[in-house]
Amino acid sequence: MPTPRKNEVIKCKHFTWKLVKRNGVYYADGRTNTPNIGRHSLGVRTHTEAIRLLADLDIVRAADFGIIPRPTMPESSPSVLLLADGRKLYEEHIGRARAAGGVRPSTRKRYRTVFDKFEAFAQTVSTTTWNAVDDEMVTAYVAHLEESQYARKTILNEVTTLKQCVKWLIDSGHLLNKEPLRVKIRKADSMPAYCYRPVEVKRMVEYCSLQPKLKWLRDIIVALACTGLRIAELASLRWRDIDLERGLLHLTDESGRGSNKSGGTRQTKSGRSRTFPLHPDLRQVLDGISHREGHVLRSSTGRPLRPDRVRDAFVESVIKPLVPEFPATDGSRGFADGRLHSFRHFFCSVCCNENVSGRTVMDWLGHSDSEMIRRYYHLHDDESRRRMEALDSIGNGAGPSVGNNKDPEEKGEGELPAEEAQ
8 A cells, every 4th residue: 555645845945834735736834833824825736836836935924924024025026925915906906997997985995894804814824925815715714704793695795805806816917826716605595675665655754744853854755765766876966967847857977077066976886877757746845945056955954965864864763753653563574674775675666566667667776687676676465465356367357367368478467567677
């Protein structure tokens, strides 16, 4: 029986390493040194390339522990890429102009949080280079996030960001002899936002109308319920976006323009502009506003809306006082779980129940994928009951009978318009 091959021990300039091959990939184990310099994936499958990368890694770790000054490291060597250097390159890439494919400032901020969290974990496992970030290391990071009670959706977003970063570093030539990350995270079924019922929206409008100090919130509720706008989009709405004569609302993405004097540059989430007609109820609200310059809707103090403060005021001043009138049943989500974004779900559901075409709803909401419309759509029990009662399953005259000759491909009244987009 042949003798098992022992791990190869290699003494470099600063440390002694064990060269280990696992699943066809070479690893450098330096944990027997003092100080412990950790175990790192070299990300290559050939012995020659592993030896070459090990020499670079030896220099990197010596600089990390202050054994040699960092300036003496070979600046031109692309073999080993430090976490901080790779992160900087990727952040510069995603921070390019929007017109060139860059992301929004809010997305860059979210990515910074992801990298901060990942680098903190990397320090605990003695990982300092992107060369050492492999599936095994990311799997350990996922376990760490789960132990820290992070939600599945958060973990999925974090791993996706890391995979995108590594792939870009490889594709752009900054990370050589490295395979992309292939870690897969099972997507958790997320519960969509609560969708208000018509009776709840009507009650909220009535409640705010009876209290002068809540008139500003009444206008916001009507506007959100009649447009499906996100609160940030509504807050950015200015009078120049409203065409009262033609009865149109223009929500223009201004990311390609310079900043303006009347409140900054608007950036829609999809990066696309859209136009839709004014609902009569919204038109009535607009007709009741005295000012005709600057932002359309304003706070109780007359200042431009701040989405976070609107959310807080809405929950405290409208949702909580009305919760006793709309109690949840059987522990399910109910009115108390409603938020401003719930009006977007409400608007979409009303449109679908009124047989507005899926293509039109997508245009109004600013989505190019019909899947999002299906996610927004909610069929409440009362609407479900109304549709069931409208069916004429045995031919009693209430609806299409079993024996009629209607073409099965013809769109019926009970068919969801959102499906048309498929």
